[in-house]
Amino acid sequence: MMSMSHLFQDFGTLKPENADKKSMSAEEVEDLKLHSFEGGFQAGWDEALKAQAETTAHVSEGLAASLQSASFEYHELRKSLQVSVQTIMGEVVDTVLPLAARASLGVHICDLIQSISQDALDRSIEIVVSPGREAAVHDVLTGELSDPFKVVVDPMMSPNQARLRLGPKEIDVDLDKTVAEIASAVGSYFETQKSEVNDG
Helix, strand or coil, X not given: CCCCHHHCCCCCCCCCHHHCCCCCCXXXXXXXXXXXXXXXXXXHHHHHHHHHHHHHHHHHHHHHHHHHHHHHHHHHHHHHHHHHHHHHHHHHHHHHHHHHHHHHHHHHHXXXXXXXXXXXXXXXXXXXXXXXXXXXXXXHHHXXXXXXXXXXXXXXXXXXXXXXXXXXXXXXXXXXXXXXXXXXXXXXXXXXXXXXXXXX
């Protein structure tokens, strides 16, 4: 029977490559181990710094996105709140103030008369009002004033206007003008707020 050894390579007769080289001393082996350790430690340190920088960048990006989103939500909420308040103030100025002015005209006149009544002494105070308002003003003043007064109708006056005459002295009461000034002030405020929001 024939051997098959000729078909396979013989590894037993080969010499190791570093067989001719001299063996390393223990000190050289330690230096090589130290160098390998330091190289591995430095690579690990560099990898950790890189990972920390990536994490910091990721956190910074996330924080920036969150702050931008919060800022956007704040401005949207502020704008929405401003529109709501503006709507409410518009209703107050357009509906409530004129009604309050109409209802308080007599009281306002009464307060003015009481403040100027010291100058009147024995003179009569003339109160000029619009048609339809004389009865309401007379009723309010009758219970409040003991001084002589006279209510006169002037068709040129609006329902929220009155004029007090004490001899040559006249005092105008114009609640329509007061309401218009309040409406203008409220409108100016919201225009200013709108431009501040748009400017950033």
